[in-house]
Amino acid sequence: xxxxxxxxxxxxxxxxxxxxxxxxxxxxxxxxxxxxxxxxxxxxxxxxxxxxxxxxxxxxxxxxxxxxxxxxxxxxxxxxxxxxxxxxxxxxxxxxxxxxxxxxxxxxxxxxxxxxxxxxxxxxxxxxxxxxxxxxxxxxxxxxxxxxxxxxxxxxxxxxxxxxxxxxxxxxxxxxxxxxxxxxxxxxxxxxxxxxxxxxxxxxxxxxxxxxxxxxxxxxxxxxxxxxxxxxxxxxxxxxxxxxxxxxxxxxxxxxxxxxxxxxxxxxxxxxxxxxxxxxxxxxxxxxxxxxxxxxxxxxxxxxxxxxxxxxxxxxxxxxxxxxxxxxxxxxxxxx
Amino acid sequence: xxxxxxxxxxxxxxxxxxxxxxxxxxxxxxxxxxxxxxxxxxxxxxxxxxxxxxxxxxxxxxxxxxxxxxxxxxxxxxxxxxxxxxxxxxxxxxxxxxxxxxxxxxxxxxxxxxxxxxxxxxxxxxxxxxxxxxxxxxxxxxxxxxxxxxxxxxxxxxxxxxxxxxxxxxxxxxxxxxxxxxxxxxxxxxxxxxxxxxxxxxxxxxxxxxxxxxxxxxxxxxxxxxxxxxxxxxxxxxxxxxxxxxxxxxxxxxxxxxxxxxxxxxxxxxxxxxxxxxxxxxxxxxxxxxxxxxxxxxxxxxxxxxxxxxxxxxxxxxxxxxxxxxxxxxxxxxxx
Numbered sequence: 001x002x003x004x005x006x007x008x009x010x011x012x013x014x015x016x017x018x019x020x021x022x023x024x025x026x027x028x029x030x031x032x033x034x035x036x037x038x039x040x041x042x043x044x045x046x047x048x049x050x051x052x053x054x055x056x057x058x059x060x061x062x063x064x065x066x067x068x069x070x071x072x073x074x075x076x077x078x079x080x081x082x083x084x085x086x087x088x089x090x091x092x093x094x095x096x097x098x099x100x101x102x103x104x105x106x107x108x109x110x111x112x113x114x115x116x117x118x119x120x121x122x123x124x125x126x127x128x129x130x131x132x133x134x135x136x137x138x139x140x141x142x143x144x145x146x147x148x149x150x151x152x153x154x155x156x157x158x159x160x161x162x163x164x165x166x167x168x169x170x171x172x173x174x175x176x177x178x179x180x181x182x183x184x185x186x187x188x189x190x191x192x193x194x195x196x197x198x199x200x201x202x203x204x205x206x207x208x209x210x211x212x213x214x215x216x217x218x219x220x221x222x223x224x225x226x227x228x229x230x231x232x233x234x235x236x237x238x239x240x241x242x243x244x245x246x247x248x249x250x251x252x253x254x255x256x257x258x259x260x261x262x263x264x265x266x267x268x269x270x271x272x273x274x275x276x277x278x279x280x281x282x283x284x285x286x287x288x289x290x291x292x293x294x295x296x297x298x299x300x301x302x303x304x305x306x307x308x309x310x311x312x313x314x315x316x317x318x319x320x321x322x323x324x325x326x327x328x329x330x331x332x333x334x335x336x
Numbered sequence: 337x338x339x340x341x342x343x344x345x346x347x348x349x350x351x352x353x354x355x356x357x358x359x360x361x362x363x364x365x366x367x368x369x370x371x372x373x374x375x376x377x378x379x380x381x382x383x384x385x386x387x388x389x390x391x392x393x394x395x396x397x398x399x400x401x402x403x404x405x406x407x408x409x410x411x412x413x414x415x416x417x418x419x420x421x422x423x424x425x426x427x428x429x430x431x432x433x434x435x436x437x438x439x440x441x442x443x444x445x446x447x448x449x450x451x452x453x454x455x456x457x458x459x460x461x462x463x464x465x466x467x468x469x470x471x472x473x474x475x476x477x478x479x480x481x482x483x484x485x486x487x488x489x490x491x492x493x494x495x496x497x498x499x500x501x502x503x504x505x506x507x508x509x510x511x512x513x514x515x516x517x518x519x520x521x522x523x524x525x526x527x528x529x530x531x532x533x534x535x536x537x538x539x540x541x542x543x544x545x546x547x548x549x550x551x552x553x554x555x556x557x558x559x560x561x562x563x564x565x566x567x568x569x570x571x572x573x574x575x576x577x578x579x580x581x582x583x584x585x586x587x588x589x590x591x592x593x594x595x596x597x598x599x600x601x602x603x604x605x606x607x608x609x610x611x612x613x614x615x616x617x618x619x620x621x622x623x624x625x626x627x628x629x630x631x632x633x634x635x636x637x638x639x640x641x642x643x644x645x646x647x648x649x650x651x652x653x654x655x656x657x658x659x660x661x662x663x664x665x666x667x668x669x670x671x672x
Contacts, residue, residue, distance in 0.1 A: 027380060031571065032489050033415035033556060034384035034479065044363060045381055047461065048370035049476055051429035055468045079369035093387040093474050125383065132391045133469035138429050140385055140476045143370065153368050220369060235367070 006102065008128055014102070015109045019116075019123035022088075026122060035124035037089055039144045046143035046150075048079035054134035060100075062178075065107025066114075067197045068137070073112040075222065076141040077119060077201035078275040082220035084151040084210020085143035087203055089124045090116055093138040095131035108137070119203050149210040151218035154235035156280040158309040160216055162240055163286075164302040165205045165293070166276030167250040168225060169268035170195035176260075176267075188255035195252075199275040206277055208296060214285025224272040226325045229313055232280065239310030242325055244317045246304045269315070269325075280307050342438065344464055350438070351445045355452075355459035362425075362458060371460035373425055375480045382479035382486075384415035390470035396436075398514075401443025402450075403533045404473070409448040411558065412477040413455060413537035414611040418556035420487040420546020421479035423539055425460045426452055429474040431467035444473070455539050485546040487554035487615065490571035494645040496552055496616035498576055500638040501541045501629070503586040504561060505600060506531035508607030512596075524591035531588075535611040542613055544632060550621025560608040562661045565649055568616065575646030578661055580653045582640045605651070605661075616643050 006014065012030070020029045027036035039045055052072050054060055073090065080087040092112065096105065109123075116123055121141070174196030177184060184193040202220070209215045217236055219228045225242075233240050249257075249264045257264045281289055286303065293301040305315075313325040342350065348366070356365045363372035375381055388408050390396055409426065416423040428448065432441065445459075452459055457477070510532030513520060520529040538556070545551045553572060555564045561578075569576050585593075585600045593600045617625055622639065629637040641651075649661040 027483060027486065028488060033418040034382040034421070034477075036380050036382050036419065036481070036486055038380050038483070039375065044372050044374050045478065046370040046372050047425070047427055047476070047478060049427045049429050049461070049463055049474070051431055051463045051465050051472070051474060053431045053465055053467050053472065056431070056466045082369040083372065085370070089383070091383055091385045091476060093385050093476075095387055095389045095392070095472060125385070127385055127387045127474075129387050129389055130392045131389050131470065131472075134467065136387070136389065136431060136467075136472050138385070138387060138463075138474040138476075140383070140427060140429075140474075141370075142381065142383060142478070145372070147363060147374070150363065150372055152364060 011102065011105070011128060014106060018113045021117050022120050022122055026124065029122065029124050035089065035091070037124065042146060043144040044147050044150065046080055046083050046085040046145055047140065048076050049138060049140035050075050051136065051138045053136050060135060065104040066111035069108035069111030070115050070198055072137045072139045073115045074199050074201050074275065076139045077115070077121070077203055078220040078222065080141055080143035081201050081203045081206030082151070082218050082277060083143065083145060084149050084206050084218060085145035086207060087119050087121045087141055087143045089122050089142045091140040092123060092126035094126070095129050095136040097131045097133065097135055100135055119201070145210065151210050151215060151279065153217055153219055153232050156217035156232050156236035156238050156307045157282070158238055158307050159283055160280035160307040161283060161286045161303050162229070162242065162305040162307060163279050163281055164276055164304050165209065165279065166202055166274060167248060167253065168221060168274050168276055169253050169264060169271045170250055171199060171273040172267045172271030173253055173256045188252040191252040192256055196273065199273060201275055202277045205297060208293065209277065209279050212285070212289050212292070214282040214289060216280045216282065218277055218279045221274045221276045221278060222272055225269060225278070226313065229278055229325065232278065233307070233313055236307070237311065239308040240305055240313040240325070241308050242305035242313065242315045244315055246302060248300060248302045347438065347441070347464060350442060354449045357453050358456050358458055362460065365458065365460050371425065371427070373460065378482060379480040380483050380486065382416055382419050382421040382481055383476065384412050385474060385476035386411045387472065387474045389472050396471060401440040402447035405444035405447030406451050406534055408473045408475045409451045410535050410537050410611065412475045413451070413457070413539055414556040414558065416477055416479035417537050417539045417542030418487070418554050418613060419479065419481060420485050420542050420554060421481035422543060423455050423457045423477055423479045425458050425478045427476040428459060428462035430462070431465050431472040433467045433469065433471055436471055455537070481546065487546050487551065489553055489555055489568050492553035492568050492572035492574050492616040492643045493618070494574055494643050495619055496643040497619060497622045497639050498565070498578065498641040498643060499615050499617055500612055500640050501538055501545070501615065502610060502612030503584060503589065504557060504610050504612055505589050505604035505607045506586055507535060507609040508603045509589055509592045524588040527588040528592055532609065535609060537611055538613045541633060544629065545613065545615050548621070548625050548628070550618040550625060552616045552618065554613055554615045557610045557612045557614060558608055561605060561614070562649065565614055565661065568614065569643070569647070569649055572643070573647065575644040576641055576649040576661070577644050578641035578649065578651045580651055582638065584636065584638045
């Protein structure tokens with residue numbers, strides 16, 4: 001089916017289905033000049049937006065519509081998670097090339113809707129337009145949080161413990177499989193591929209962490225640990241010392257590294273798009289926090305280092321010299 | 337200067353300047369995973385977003401960056417105006433081709449910022465990324481309104497007077513000048529060209545109308561009167577009869593029509609992108625409303641027809657048979 005056959009309004013009608021899943025507080029969903037909704041009493045609105053462009057962020061031939069839509073939504077939900085907020089409403093703008101079949105577009109929205117539904121997020125509007133070259137998707141998500149709970153990047157304090165919620169390196173390993181066309185023929189490799197294609201935004205973890213005393217700064221790992229931790233220390237005017245020995249290596253990543261003779265630490269440092277959360281926690285609260293985090297989520301909050309007053313970030317190893325944890329220079333796979 | 341020279345963060349730093357002009361209620365502006373802000377007590381958030389794609393909505397060679405940025409912001413502000421809201425925060429995503437000079441990009445943001453400042457709107461965040469082909473701009477605006485004041489498309493009632501705030505047809509005439517490379521060598525032609533390039537979002541009018549009793553439905557004229565009125569009657573399950581004789585023809589449009597031998601009514605009906613507001617008003621309130629509107633804005637609120645219970649829209653003329661006011665078939669200039 002071509003977009004020509006159903007027209008813009010026919011397309012909007014098609015994609016509108018299944019978008020409103022939490023009608024409370026919604027005064028107007030898709031179909032007016034703007035969506036209208038209330039936030040809870042005393043709540044702050046959080047807004048994040050992310051633009052994905054064909055041939056820059058994805059190849060249309062190399063992805064399913066579902067995975068593309070899922071990821072476009074996931075990266076925004078992860079940003080709300082990193083603020084300690086609750087994701088609430090999403091707005092999707094899409095520029096559609098003439099040769100893009102409606103089935104692919106519906107699949108994109110299905111991927112968005114599946115993930116949105118899982119987190120009780122409404123898709124409340126957006127914009128659809130033509131494109132003469134690339135497919136472009138912009139997702140904007142509005143979240144809410146109480147003022148006193150929001151986690152900012154600039155709130156890290158020297159002495160804080162740097163923690164990580166979620167495994168690092170899995171998405172990078174999954175990308176390695178995809179780029180090298182290695183079939184995901186075992187449960188472990190499937191996990192890694194899925195970590196790259198269908199990353200899980202840590203909304204529950206972000207909300208939990210934002211309500212626990214002693215949690216200071218937070219960011220999600222989208223560009224890679226060194227780059228994203230770099231934002232925290234830059235904004236907080238601090239430094240960090242990361243301990244390579246402390247990284248939790250997931251069983252799937254261990255399996256992968258054994259199988260392909262690769263180094264887990266390098267993958268952890270090189271990787272991005274894990275959408276794990278990095279938080280900094282005051283030493284007084286760290287024990288209570290890690291205990292109650294593990295009780296709640298049944299996996300450990302990793303303590304991977306600490307915030308220092310040095311204004312730079314280094315990584316220490318058990319068996320080699322410490323190295324600067326720079327935003328570049330770690331991706332040994334960047335030639336792929 | 338090329339984007340390569342300053343990098344993404346250099347570019348963001350450049351464009352961040354002048355974005356925060358109303359810091360009250362803003363907890364976090366550009367520079368975190370999401371922006372954070374509060375709405376006034378009891379206020380509803382309104383969100384609208386608009387995607388502009390090179391070669392579909394604009395030609396990079398044929399526009400200034402300023403005009404492009406201005407318009408990308410204006411169309412969103414106009415949507416908030418059409419809801420009767422107050423525009424508050426804007427978020428700008430941009431996909432940038434390699435050959436796009438930084439000066440052009442800065443000019444885009446200048447156009448946005450100038451208009452945003454005029455309406456006390458903050459630019460609080462967004463996303464910047466590369467594009468391999470076209471320049472793409474997505475603006476998302478969050479506005480606020482009280483629940484009881486919001487103007488929806490579906491609220492028109494048979495018997496309502498259809499009113500128009502702002503002149504129609506001017507933008508279409510301006511486009512005619514631009515497409516035919518006719519120099520705007522008189523004040524009148526300058527007004528028309530500006531009406532097309534730098535349309536004024538009717539935020540004050542929308543706010544005023546939303547606070548006046550008896551104002552029911554509203555929409556802004558972006559696609560053209562017939563198409564946009566069509567949305568009101570479709571959503572309201574009503575019809576409309578528009579009286580061609582009642583259109584106010586601006587002095588500039590009169591001048592243009594005399595000079596080029598064109599028909600003002602045809603331009604008014606063919607045109608889009610006027611960003612005037614169409615509202616429907618109960619007959620009991622119409623006299624009081626038009627009086628106080630003119631007192632406040634020093635130009636008349638035009639009464640151009642009425643809402644009927646016929647489920648279709650017609651236009652009546654003094655000297656010819658009535659015709660259906662269809663969404664298509666009116667643009668005699670579409671061959672240009």
